[in-house]
Amino acid sequence: MTEASLQKEYNDVLRQEEILWYQKLRENWVKLGDHNTRFFHTQTLVRRKRNKIQGLFLENGQWSTDDVILQAEAINYFQQLFEVDHSTTSNTLLVNDMSRLSEQCRDSLATPVLKEEVRSAVFSMKSYKAPGPNGFQPIFFKHFWERIGDDIWRLMHTTFNMGTINASIAETLIVLIPKESNPRRLKKLDPSVFVMSFLR
Secondary structure, eight states, rough: HHHEEEEEEEHHHHHHHHHHHHHHHHHHSSOSSSHHOOOOHHHHHHHHHHHHOOOOTTTOOOOOOOOOHHHHHHHHHHHHHHSOOOOGGGGGSSSSSSSSOOHHHHHHSSOOOOOOHHHHHHHHTTOOOOOOTOOOOOOHHHHHHHHHHHHHHHHHHHHHSSSSOOOOTOOOEEEEEEESSOOOOOOGGEEEEEEEEGGG
């Protein structure tokens, strides 16, 4: 291998590392270049430390820093928060008073999903949005659209035709956003749900 090719390979590795930390940090205002890896890495660590929950008051009023206990408490809290409310049934809704779609709107909902519609939705997303459970950001789908576009379109087309979607595709990540600095209780954290990248 020549020195030039080795230098190019080395620069490619540095560039990939820089992009990795850029994506982890999700900075919008910093431009890539000049190998900002150290900056991105430092900012990511600072952000991670700031967002880490050191401890919380439990439902019984006790303070806990035990990761296992906090995990169980969070699961229980959000299961209760997102469980179905069976007190509301279809019989209690005033269906006759609800607005109805026009015939034109109903027809438009029944039309097949076009590949261009799916492409437009994918390309309208910000390239470096946080990845979903699949680990891919929208930039991946944009960059490789020529290769994977047909597969994504077929998936959406089948989903709309069948009226169901594979549960693993619809998986989400719940991110806790503090309502205040150093929150001490779970109710002081707002859950924000992130759906898999190309379904957002």
